[in-house]
Amino acid sequence: MRSExxxxxxxxxxxxxxxxxxxxxxxxxxxxxxxPRDRMAGRVCxxxxxxxxxxxxxxxxxxxxVTGSDPARPKLGVPEALSAWPGETHCVFCNMIAAVDYALxxxxxxxxxxxxxxxxxxxxxxxxxxxxxxxNSGHLMVVPYRHEPSLAGLPLEEAEEMLRMTRKVERVLRAxxxxxxxxxxxxxxxxxxxxxxxxxxLHAVPRWLGDTNSMTVLAGTRILPESLEQSWQRIREAMxxxxxxxx
Numbered sequence: 001m002r003s004e005x006x007x008x009x010x011x012x013x014x015x016x017x018x019x020x021x022x023x024x025x026x027x028x029x030x031x032x033x034x035x036p037r038d039r040m041a042g043r044v045c046x047x048x049x050x051x052x053x054x055x056x057x058x059x060x061x062x063x064x065x066v067t068g069s070d071p072a073r074p075k076l077g078v079p080e081a082l083s084a085w086p087g088e089t090h091c092v093f094c095n096m097i098a099a100v101d102y103a104l105x106x107x108x109x110x111x112x113x114x115x116x117x118x119x120x121x122x123x124x125x126x127x128x129x130x131x132x133x134x135x136n137s138g139h140l141m142v143v144p145y146r147h148e149p150s151l152a153g154l155p156l157e158e159a160e161e162m163l164r165m166t167r168k169v170e171r172v173l174r175a176x177x178x179x180x181x182x183x184x185x186x187x188x189x190x191x192x193x194x195x196x197x198x199x200x201x202l203h204a205v206p207r208w209l210g211d212t213n214s215m216t217v218l219a220g221t222r223i224l225p226e227s228l229e230q231s232w233q234r235i236r237e238a239m240x241x242x243x244x245x246x247x
Contacts (some may be wrong), residue, residue: 081116127159137226179206
């Protein structure tokens with residue numbers, strides 16, 4: 001039985017290669033024939049090759065952002081240009097907006113203040129900001145001003161504006177980057193992957209076929225063809241050209 005399993009191993013590898021090339025047809029056609037006896041013989045269940053082909057988006061470069069372990073930036077969300085702000089909310093998003101408002105009150109030009117935190121647009125109850133530790137170029141977030149961890153906890157009119165801004169963001173990213181697809185989503189709670197669990201935010205990430213590569217997995221490095229400053233300028237211009245849908 002052991003030798004039979006060894007003889008089957010090359011076939012399983014060929015099946016896996018075929019799956020990657022031909023898609024889920026192998027899983028659909030061969031799944032019902034696999035039995036516990038096949039498992040004992042060392043044969044690979046087609047369902048296992050199906051899940052083994054799943055791609056993961058690793059983000060080790062975001063560790064400092066998630067943990068707040070960057071000693072050069074003692075207040076989360078507050079860059080050196082806005083360091084005169086005397087407050088501290090212990091929230092990256094609340095800090096960011098408060099520091100920008102303080103700088104504006106003290107006479108700093110709006111473009112300069114907003115560019116320092118990659119703030120793209122401000123609405124009545126939400127704002128749009130570029131992610132400083134992006135998965136891909138153009139990765140941004142729609143964030144309510146209200147310090148609230150849950151979508152259900154937002155007042156309905158604020159949740160409605162968040163959705164209208166998200167619709168605008170989808171249009172803008174498509175126009176600015178022509179991606180093959182987009183990830184739009186909320187991570188509610190640390191168990192769901194939220195880096196800032198206490199303050200709701202929606203991620204919008206442009207995606208291209210094949211944009212997860214070996215550099216990310218093996219070297220903890222993400223290849224981004226565009227600087228944050230270039231992304232900010234490109235998206236800000238696109239957002240200015242696309243007005244928010246009226247209620």
